[in-house]
Amino acid sequence: xxxxxxxxxxxxxxxxxxxxxxxxxxxxxxxxxxxxxxxxxxxxxxxxxxxxxxxxxxxxxxxxxxxxxxxxxxxxxxxxxxxxxxxxxxxxxxxxxxxxxxxxxxxxxxxxxxxxxxxxxxxxxxxxxxxxxxxxxxxxxxxxxxxxxxxxxxxxxxxxxxxxxxxxxxxxxxxxxxxxxxxxxxxxxxxxxxxxxxxxxxxxxxxxxxxxxxxxxxxxxxxxxxxxxxxxxxxxxxxxxxxxxxxxxxxxxxxxxxxxxxxxxxxxxxxxxxxxxxxxxxxxxxxxxxxxxxxxxxxxxxxxxxxxxxxxxxxxxxxxxxxxxxxxxxxxxxxxxxxxxxxxxxxxxxx
Amino acid sequence: xxxxxxxxxxxxxxxxxxxxxxxxxxxxxxxxxxxxxxxxxxxxxxxxxxxxxxxxxxxxxxxxxxxxxxxxxxxxxxxxxxxxxxxxxxxxxxxxxxxxxxxxxxxxxxxxxxxxxxxxxxxxxxxxxxxxxxxxxxxxxxxxxxxxxxxxxxxxxxxxxxxxxxxxxxxxxxxxxxxxxxxxxxxxxxxxxxxxxxxxxxxxxxxxxxxxxxxxxxxxxxxxxxxxxxxxxxxxxxxxxxxxxxxxxxxxxxxxxxxxxxxxxxxxxxxxxxxxxxxxxxxxxxxxxxxxxxxxxxxxxxxxxxxxxxxxxxxxxxxxxxxxxxxxxxxxxxxxxxxxxxxxxxxxxxxxxxxxxxxxxxxxxxxxxxxxxxxxxxxxxxxxxxxxxxxxxxxxxxxxxxxxxxxxxxxxxxxxxxxxxxxxxxxxxxxxxxxxxxxxxxxxxxxxxxxxxxxxxxxxxxxxxxxxxxxxxxxxxxxxxxxxxxxxxxxxxx
Numbered sequence: 001x002x003x004x005x006x007x008x009x010x011x012x013x014x015x016x017x018x019x020x021x022x023x024x025x026x027x028x029x030x031x032x033x034x035x036x037x038x039x040x041x042x043x044x045x046x047x048x049x050x051x052x053x054x055x056x057x058x059x060x061x062x063x064x065x066x067x068x069x070x071x072x073x074x075x076x077x078x079x080x081x082x083x084x085x086x087x088x089x090x091x092x093x094x095x096x097x098x099x100x101x102x103x104x105x106x107x108x109x110x111x112x113x114x115x116x117x118x119x120x121x122x123x124x125x126x127x128x129x130x131x132x133x134x135x136x137x138x139x140x141x142x143x144x145x146x147x148x149x150x151x152x153x154x155x156x157x158x159x160x161x162x163x164x165x166x167x168x169x170x171x172x173x174x175x176x177x178x179x180x181x182x183x184x185x186x187x188x189x190x191x192x193x194x195x196x197x198x199x200x201x202x203x204x205x206x207x208x209x210x211x212x213x214x215x216x217x218x219x220x221x222x223x224x225x226x227x228x229x230x231x232x233x234x235x236x237x238x239x240x241x242x243x244x245x246x247x248x249x250x251x252x253x254x255x256x257x258x259x260x261x262x263x264x265x266x267x268x269x270x271x272x273x274x275x276x277x278x279x280x281x282x283x284x285x286x287x288x289x290x291x292x293x294x295x296x297x298x299x300x301x302x303x304x305x306x307x308x309x310x311x312x313x314x315x316x317x318x319x320x321x322x323x324x325x326x327x328x329x330x331x332x333x334x335x336x337x338x339x340x341x342x343x344x345x346x347x348x349x350x351x
Numbered sequence: 352x353x354x355x356x357x358x359x360x361x362x363x364x365x366x367x368x369x370x371x372x373x374x375x376x377x378x379x380x381x382x383x384x385x386x387x388x389x390x391x392x393x394x395x396x397x398x399x400x401x402x403x404x405x406x407x408x409x410x411x412x413x414x415x416x417x418x419x420x421x422x423x424x425x426x427x428x429x430x431x432x433x434x435x436x437x438x439x440x441x442x443x444x445x446x447x448x449x450x451x452x453x454x455x456x457x458x459x460x461x462x463x464x465x466x467x468x469x470x471x472x473x474x475x476x477x478x479x480x481x482x483x484x485x486x487x488x489x490x491x492x493x494x495x496x497x498x499x500x501x502x503x504x505x506x507x508x509x510x511x512x513x514x515x516x517x518x519x520x521x522x523x524x525x526x527x528x529x530x531x532x533x534x535x536x537x538x539x540x541x542x543x544x545x546x547x548x549x550x551x552x553x554x555x556x557x558x559x560x561x562x563x564x565x566x567x568x569x570x571x572x573x574x575x576x577x578x579x580x581x582x583x584x585x586x587x588x589x590x591x592x593x594x595x596x597x598x599x600x601x602x603x604x605x606x607x608x609x610x611x612x613x614x615x616x617x618x619x620x621x622x623x624x625x626x627x628x629x630x631x632x633x634x635x636x637x638x639x640x641x642x643x644x645x646x647x648x649x650x651x652x653x654x655x656x657x658x659x660x661x662x663x664x665x666x667x668x669x670x671x672x673x674x675x676x677x678x679x680x681x682x683x684x685x686x687x688x689x690x691x692x693x694x695x696x697x698x699x700x701x702x703x704x705x706x707x708x709x710x711x712x713x714x715x716x717x718x719x720x721x722x723x724x725x726x727x728x729x730x731x732x733x734x735x736x737x738x739x740x741x742x743x744x745x746x747x748x749x750x751x752x753x754x755x756x757x758x759x760x761x762x763x764x765x766x767x768x769x770x771x772x773x774x775x776x777x778x779x780x781x782x783x784x785x786x787x788x789x790x791x792x793x794x795x796x797x798x799x800x801x802x803x804x805x806x807x808x809x810x811x812x813x814x815x816x817x818x819x820x821x822x823x824x825x826x827x828x829x830x831x832x833x834x835x836x837x838x839x840x841x842x843x844x845x
Contacts (some may be wrong), residue, residue: 016591016757022425027772036565041684046683051604051707052706053598053599053601053706053707054388054601054705054706054707055601056705069529076604096538096609099546099551104387105545106545109519110545110546110793112551112554113519113522113523124796126794128792128794128795128798129792129795130795132703132706132770132771133770133773134704134735134736134770135515135516135703135734135735135736135769135775136515136703136704136732136735136736136737136772136777137774137775138509138512138603138773138774138776138778138805139772139779139783139790139791140557140779140787140790140795140799140817140818141555141558141559141563141803141818142509142522142554142555142557143555143798143802145522145551145554145555146550146551146554146555148551148554149550149551150544150550150551154550158752165605165606166601166604166605166606168602184838187467188466188583190463190468191575192463192464192466192486192487192575193487193575194487194575194576194644196642196643206668213643214643214647214650214651215650216646216647216649216650217643217644217646217647217682219646220644220646220647223486223645240448252556258545259603260546260547261544262465262543262544263465263744264462264464264465265388278545281544282545295666301545302542302543303542304542304544304547304548308550316448318548319547319548320548321548322539324532324536324537324538325409325539325540326549326550328538328806329549329550331800331804331805331806332550332805335798335801335802335805336798336801345580
């Protein structure tokens with residue numbers, strides 16, 4: 001299969017044709033519209049190495065995310081960045097390429113924080129390995145982390161090594177009635193004190209907080225924060241709904257914006273319903289208002305806005321890059337993929 | 352090192368100094384007599400070279416103009432922080448400018464609510480935690496040189512420390528880096544939000560050993576200071592058992608705040624030096640720290656004790672108070688200077704290996720001790736697999752120096768063979784550049800050069816470090832085959 005991939009890449013490169021890399025297709029909606037000849041990676045699957053006591057798993061790109069997570073769970077471990085699947089067919093390669101992280105991101109870190117190494121087919125179909133299967137590695141540039149969120153534009157991610165973590169012994173969800181400004185204030189205050197926060201979600205005046213860790217630490221934190229304890233089964237469903245966008249907030253066809261901001265940014269006051277995660281650092285917005293107003297508000301607050309789902313996707317769905325940063329993107333793209341075959345337009349309209 | 356010793360070209364030197372003096376005050380440009388001597392090496396003192404010119408800018412605008420000027424003149428530039436690096440990353444260019452960021456000492460902003468500090472690159476690592484302490488916050492990465500090393504250097508090397516299994520490396524704790532490319536173009540990577548549009552150039556910049564851009568402003572994440580911490584010290588009568596005990600701790604679902612191992616030669620060196628109360632009869636000792644809220648620490652320590660006892664610990668001590676905890680750690684933190692007292696020189700390795708191969712690698716190091724007739728105590732960040740074997744030698748004895756170099760090369764190559772890496776946190780610099788030819792294949796090195804080219808097409812920023820040329824690897828391959836018979840015996844090879 002590897003040879004097939006390499007032939008497809010060489011052929012596309014020679015013809016100057018575009019290749020559309022696709023794992024399970026669960027994130028086809030995300031980023032610029034996919035185009036090019038379909039190259040499916042889901043067949044290149046399987047865990048290559050997993051030793052729970054090393055806290056590292058290495059798997060092929062086509063490995064289904066649900067299967068990978070089940071394998072880890074059987075040893076009491078997890079992908080701590082809680083990647084959203086957005087579909088049963090989600091694969092590890094797509095998860096890393098999309099670079100999306102779930103509710104635990106603010107406390108545990110993002111996909112890129114857990115990537116330890118990767119194997120990649122570049123635009124010349126060369127099989128390259130970067131990073132490794134160890135926790136600390138500063139030999140060479142950190143190319144494997146760069147792949148997280150690259151949307152497949154730098155090459156075909158063949159294999160990834162990720163750091164994994166033990167599942168917390170206990171989780172507890174609390175619900176509190178708070179308006180937006182008070183909720184943001186509380187979230188930033190709590191984040192500055194030693195509490196085992198692992199997720200937060202605010203919508204329609206209700207703030208839900210998840211605590212994870214040693215039973216004693218969770219108990220002590222719950223007393224300090226107060227609010228109502230949410231039934232465990234209901235809480236599980238709630239966080240899964242937030243992670244997978246199955247929560248009623250995400251229903252309907254109003255464009256969904258993703259605003260990534262400093263957590264302490266004041267309420268933006270934009271029209272439309274909000275859902276706030278990551279202790280205030282991630283703000284979802286359902287709005288039909290002008291995209292430039294949304295982007296301007298995010299930029300003023302020190303962050304950026306992405307048109308995540310729906311809306312007018314003719315222009316770039318991502319915030320524009322500053323000219324020197326855009327120049328570096330072009331140069332790096334040319335270094336990895338000189339003929340421009342991989343996922344053109346997915347990350348940026350120009351490449 | 353295959354290149355000829357650079358001889359400072361006095362005409363060029365005067366030209367470059369004059370060009371810099373056009374906009375820098377006299378105190379900011381050094382080039383005469385012995386003025387440049389303090390910059391001849393960093394923490395890797397076996398490599399020394401006088402810089403042609405030293406520039407000590409005081410403002411960002413000056414940094415930009417220095418870079419533009421050097422770019423226009425085609426002069427290499429080597430950035431330097433506190434000069435504590437252990438891989439020669441700040442070894443000066445004999446034909447270029449050493450750019451010292453030592454005057455960038457200001458903390459620009461500390462926002463307790465946002466839990467960030469915006470600092471200049473010359474600010475010391477430990478100083479950030481000091482100024483954050485009144486707010487109950489701290490900066491997590493704690494390399495052993497933290498009282499001296501600068502945050503700019505930490506960004507260049509992606510520094511770790513003894514707490515990184517739980518709290519991460521520099522790359523996990525830096526939100527934003529502003530700086531300049533070699534041509535003087537301003538660059539801004541990351542932000543105070545948790546992600547940025549486009550490729551993650553911040554991740555690429557961190558750990559790039561000063562080859563991609565010069566950082567002038569760094570925003571770090573501050574974490575709430577854990578309320579309590581306690582350490583367990585465990586003795587083992589066998590190094591392999593100690594290694595298995597580490598795996599057992601992880602298998603029990605525990606991520607300790609710190610998990611360190613020292614072998615008997617290392618504990619003996621330390622005890623003579625500092626008297627930390629280590630068990631000198633043990634073949635190896637483990638230090639395992641728990642932090643968090645007091646109830647959590649108590650719970651975790653009880654669990655750790657149980658796991659270590661089951662793994663065959665012959666003696667277990669738990670710190671009763673903060674003074675005792677610090678005393679136990681003082682030995683580990685003083686390991687390098689302690690070893691420095693029992694030997695005229697030591698060579699510190701930095702490989703990371705999969706932990707399950709520890710017994711095999713330590714056995715191999717033991718064989719190398721016999722083969723080369725040199726002693727090698729081991730200290731080990733056991734939690735994350737990062738080894739620091741310390742080869743003891745006397746640099747005045749040319750043969751010992753040669754044996755040390757070959758010893759280190761064999762160990763690094765063994766670490767690659769077991770699935771590890773030649774450097775976990777100290778960087779490649781000039782020191783491990785030949786072993787990069789073993790760890791990476793030509794196509795991978797070519798891609799690294801292409802990444803470098805994207806940022807610095809003329810290759811003027813910190814040239815000759817981090818990534819070897821393919822020509823150098825070809826030459827090293829030949830050297831490797833005829834091991835021990837290197838050309839230019841007069842060169843400092845370490």
